[in-house]
Amino acid sequence: xxxxxxxxxxxxxxxxxxxxxxxxxxxxxxxxxxxxxxxxxxxxxxxxxxxxxxxxxxxxxxxxxxxxxxxxxxxxxxxxxxxxxxxxxxxxxxxxxxxxxxxxxxxxxxxxxxxxxxxxxxxxxxxxxxxxxxxxxxxxxxxxxxxxxxxxxxxxxxxxxxxxxxxxxxxxxxxxxxxxxxxxxxxxxxxxxxxxxxxxxxxxxxxxxxxxxxxxxxxxxxxxxxxxxxxxxxx
Amino acid sequence: xxxxxxxxxxxxxxxxxxxxxxxxxxxxxxxxxxxxxxxxxxxxxxxxxxxxxxxxxxxxxxxxxxxxxxxxxxxxxxxxxxxxxxxxxxxxxxxxxxxxxxxxxxxxxxxxxxxxxxxxxxxxxxxxxxxxxxxxxxxxxxxxxxxxxxxxxxxxxxxxxxxxxxxxxxxxxxxxxxxxxxxxxxxxxxxxxxxxxxxxxxxxxxxxxxxxxxxxxxxxxxxxxxxxxxxxxxxxxxxxxxx
Numbered sequence: 309x310x311x312x313x314x315x316x317x318x319x320x321x322x323x324x325x326x327x328x329x330x331x332x333x334x335x336x337x338x339x340x341x342x343x344x345x346x347x348x349x350x351x352x353x354x355x356x357x358x359x360x361x362x363x364x365x366x367x368x369x370x371x372x373x374x375x376x377x378x379x380x381x382x383x384x385x386x387x388x389x390x391x392x393x394x395x396x397x398x399x400x401x402x403x404x405x406x407x408x409x410x411x412x413x414x415x416x417x418x419x420x421x422x423x424x425x426x427x428x429x430x431x432x433x434x435x436x437x438x439x440x441x442x443x444x445x446x447x448x449x450x451x452x453x454x455x456x457x458x459x460x461x462x463x464x465x466x467x468x469x470x471x472x473x474x475x476x477x478x479x480x481x482x483x484x485x486x487x488x489x490x491x492x493x494x495x496x497x498x499x500x501x502x503x504x505x506x507x508x509x510x511x512x513x514x515x516x517x518x519x520x521x522x523x524x525x526x527x528x529x530x531x532x533x534x535x536x537x538x539x540x541x542x543x
Numbered sequence: 544x545x546x547x548x549x550x551x552x553x554x555x556x557x558x559x560x561x562x563x564x565x566x567x568x569x570x571x572x573x574x575x576x577x578x579x580x581x582x583x584x585x586x587x588x589x590x591x592x593x594x595x596x597x598x599x600x601x602x603x604x605x606x607x608x609x610x611x612x613x614x615x616x617x618x619x620x621x622x623x624x625x626x627x628x629x630x631x632x633x634x635x636x637x638x639x640x641x642x643x644x645x646x647x648x649x650x651x652x653x654x655x656x657x658x659x660x661x662x663x664x665x666x667x668x669x670x671x672x673x674x675x676x677x678x679x680x681x682x683x684x685x686x687x688x689x690x691x692x693x694x695x696x697x698x699x700x701x702x703x704x705x706x707x708x709x710x711x712x713x714x715x716x717x718x719x720x721x722x723x724x725x726x727x728x729x730x731x732x733x734x735x736x737x738x739x740x741x742x743x744x745x746x747x748x749x750x751x752x753x754x755x756x757x758x759x760x761x762x763x764x765x766x767x768x769x770x771x772x773x774x775x776x777x778x779x780x781x782x783x784x785x786x
Contacts (some may be wrong), residue, residue: 340689372747373743373747375704376704376746376747376750376751377742377743377746377747378707378708378709378710378711378722378746379708379710379711380711380714380715380722380726381722381742381743381746382737382739383727383737384725384726384729384735384738385735385736385739387735388729388733388735389735389736389739390733391733392733392735392736414677481607482606482607482608483607485607485609485610486607486609486712488609489715496609496610496613497784498608499613503617507621508621509613509618509620509621509623510614510616510617510618510619510620510621511568511621512656513610513613513614513617513618514614514618516610516613517602517606517610517611517614520605520607520610521602521605521606522603524606525605540778
């Protein structure tokens with residue numbers, strides 16, 4: 309037991325700092341992917357709500373396809389697919405061998421594109437649960453389109469979307485473990501390195517589980533506070 | 544895009560389909576049985592077990608499936624007691640490890656779905672059954688469970704899709720499912736786009752078939768929401784005649 313504590317300690321032999329740095333990487337790549345997915349989700353939700361027929365069809369195809377294909381395949385596509393684009397360019401400049409996006413960029417892209425499909429559905433649902441009268445009232449007050457969107461539509465949609473967005477974030481966080489296949493040193497990859505170094509796989513994967521659990525609990529608390537904040541003034 | 548290569552890849556991926564389907568079906572069936580037990584423990588508040596189930600669900604929903612899979616496949620080998628026990632014959636096989644991880648994972652998610660469904664069974668229905676003299680297992684089998692199943696089906700259909708996608712992680716412990724074969728072809732040929740299209744088509748077809756099956760089951764389980772029977776239409780026509 310004491311050995312285990314020393315192993316994850318912050319001493320010269322300890323894996324503590326490395327694991328924590330990996331956890332920071334996990335949060336960073338998940339947050340970047342979540343933000344990218346959020347942007348994509350808004351665009352796709354907008355296409356679904358207000359777009360013309362071809363736009364709506366494209367948006368529907370996107371959300372259907374991305375929700376039916378394993379995330380691992382999408383990560384492979386981004387990681388190796390970027391190599392397809394970048395390797396000829398790199399070779400032109402005299403760099404030999406296989407060149408692809410760094411794991412972080414490939415992972416962020418894959419997570420963003422996958423979570424964008426879920427974001428879009430959450431945002432669309434939230435938009436439809438805003439009451440028509442609330443938006444009509446803003447129009448009746450003479451608000452221009454952009455002002456109405458910023459002051460009325462966006463806060464109301466956020467209020468309805470937050471619980472769903474919390475779920476998407478939890479999903480993204482757990483998905484980010486798959487990015488270890490690109491070699492990005494996030495929690496899972498660091499646990500792999502540690503367990504092959506010390507031959508104690510259980511200890512390291514267990515620690516990885518504890519770290520993930522800590523991050524999910526913490527972000528659950530943050531989302532609860534946000535939900536509370538955005539529900540102020542709710543009847 | 545090279546269609547000849549796409550076709551070849553598609554043919555190479557076909558042997559992976561039974562592996563994917565088998566992993567998904569077996570883990571969903573076993574997982575649903577386990578989930579039902581957990582859900583009943585939660586709903587009935589069977590004391591010491593109740594706490595255990597709450598903790599179990601929390602941990603399994605709060606950590607990635609990949610962590611659970613690696614703890615079972617790589618982690619358990621750390622303990623000589625397990626390596627020397629009879630369970631080792633199974634736990635050293637990637638197939639059984641993947642299956643175990645998938646079952647434990649889906650049981651946690653499924654138990655929450657079934658718990659919500661059991662809680663949503665209207666009180667009056669249960670009271671009516673009690674008034675007819677039903678109780679215990681009979682009441683559960685004939686009344687609570689069928690009503691809860693109807694409630695749970697749409698959400699559980701989602702869980703089916705998620706599990707089909709989750710089986711792809713089995714490729715990371717060397718199983719040759721669709722994703723596993725796809726990854727090997729990508730590594731051999733460096734042609735990710737065609738492989739992605741071929742493998743993606745297979746997964747989409749499986750998922751779409753599953754959605755159709757769930758819809759079919761939904762109409763079967765909800766006879767009240769089906770198109771009205773011919774008798775009802777006669778009644779409606781008669782209404783128009785008498786002003």
